[in-house]
Amino acid sequence: MSKSLRVAIAGGSGRMGRVLIEAVLAHDDCSLSAVLGRAGSASLGQDAGQPFGLHTGVVVRSDVEAALRNVDVLVDFTRPEATLAHLAICRQLGVKLVVGTTGFDEAGKAALKEAGGEIGIVSAPNMSVGVNLSFKLLEIAAKVLATGYDIEIVEAHHRHKVDAPSGTALRMGEVVADALGRDLASCAIYGREGVTGARDPSSIGFATVRGGDVVGDHTVMFMADGERVEISHKASSRATFAQGALRAACWLADRPAGLYDMQDVLALR
Numbered sequence: 001m002s003k004s005l006r007v008a009i010a011g012g013s014g015r016m017g018r019v020l021i022e023a024v025l026a027h028d029d030c031s032l033s034a035v036l037g038r039a040g041s042a043s044l045g046q047d048a049g050q051p052f053g054l055h056t057g058v059v060v061r062s063d064v065e066a067a068l069r070n071v072d073v074l075v076d077f078t079r080p081e082a083t084l085a086h087l088a089i090c091r092q093l094g095v096k097l098v099v100g101t102t103g104f105d106e107a108g109k110a111a112l113k114e115a116g117g118e119i120g121i122v123s124a125p126n127m128s129v130g131v132n133l134s135f136k137l138l139e140i141a142a143k144v145l146a147t148g149y150d151i152e153i154v155e156a157h158h159r160h161k162v163d164a165p166s167g168t169a170l171r172m173g174e175v176v177a178d179a180l181g182r183d184l185a186s187c188a189i190y191g192r193e194g195v196t197g198a199r200d201p202s203s204i205g206f207a208t209v210r211g212g213d214v215v216g217d218h219t220v221m222f223m224a225d226g227e228r229v230e231i232s233h234k235a236s237s238r239a240t241f242a243q244g245a246l247r248a249a250c251w252l253a254d255r256p257a258g259l260y261d262m263q264d265v266l267a268l269r
């Protein structure tokens with residue numbers, strides 16, 4: 001079978017970048033067409049697989065416009081500022097985009113939405129099937145447990161993660177708040193310290209743990225007098241995110257312009 005979808009990877013030297021390169025090379029329908037590196041990075045000009053002992057035949061490049069000229073879809077797990085710079089070039093060239101990057105501010109989210117008017121984009125804080133199923137379970141749980149249950153979200157990640165709470169935890173909060181008719185921005189409590197007073201029953205609390213090599217753990221707790229329901233997801237390999245990202249890339253191939261997420265890709269909406 002010919003590998004028909006030409007995929008580029010941004011942040012090729014990152015934790016997700018490496019796993020994505022391996023996943024593209026092993027994929028039946030995707031070919032590795034370009035790998036982007038940050039300007040000044042030592043990896044520029046090297047084979048993209050060199051840091052992990054693979055020969056890919058694709059060298060790392062920082063000239064994004066030239067690198068994306070013969071590409072169908074860019075898969076980007078980097079930082080918001082890098083993703084938004086890549087987004088502008090994808091719009092110019094008509095290249096589709098899968099965004100795994102988290103930590104966008106409101107302006108960044110608005111830029112993705114606007115670009116969805118011109119190109120196909122899948123943007124999701126978590127590409128795993130399990131987390132996306134959890135979003136559906138949370139919607140049901142929040143509706144059934146709407147009164148008398150205090151809701152708290154706990155997430156844990158590796159020591160290198162730079163944004164908090166995780167994009168996934170924030171999306172879990174949004175899903176629960178939407179199901180309850182609450183506005184997350186006004187009911188979220190991001191950590192507690194000192195004399196906080198009793199818990200406001202309408203609040204949704206977040207707690208963040210960072211350390212070691214934790215790939216990504218998320219738990220939403222619904223706590224009442226006499227019982228507690230917990231919905232948990234634990235990722236043990238980044239390959240689960242990479243598989244989801246490539247599933248999104250293949251799904252985007254014959255979609256019209258629009259801003260989609262993994263709920264669309266997995267037909268969970």
Ligand SMILES: NC(=O)C1=CN([C@@H]2O[C@H](COP(=O)(O)OP(=O)(O)OC[C@H]3O[C@@H](n4cnc5c(N)ncnc54)[C@H](OP(=O)(O)O)[C@@H]3O)[C@@H](O)[C@H]2O)C=CC1
Pocket residue numbers: 010011012013014015016017037038039041077078079081082099100101102103124125126127128167241
């Ligand atoms: N949606 C999902 O399923 C998942 C999302 N993520 C998200 O993906 C993102 C990346 O995570 P991770 O791989 O662990 O992070 P890393 O720090 O390991 O990798 C980030 C990559 O982005 C590159 N980069 C950073 N800033 C720039 C810039 N300004 N211009 C160009 N390239 C840049 C880095 O280059 P350099 O090496 O030169 O610094 C590096 O290659 C995070 O936002 C994370 O939350 C992670 C896992 C799953």
Ligand SMILES: O=C(O)C1=N[C@H](C(=O)O)C[C@H](O)C1
Pocket residue numbers: 102125126157161165166167168169215216217
């Ligand atoms: O930075 C990570 O590693 C991860 N980030 C994502 C997030 O912020 O939700 C998803 C995953 O949990 C791993």
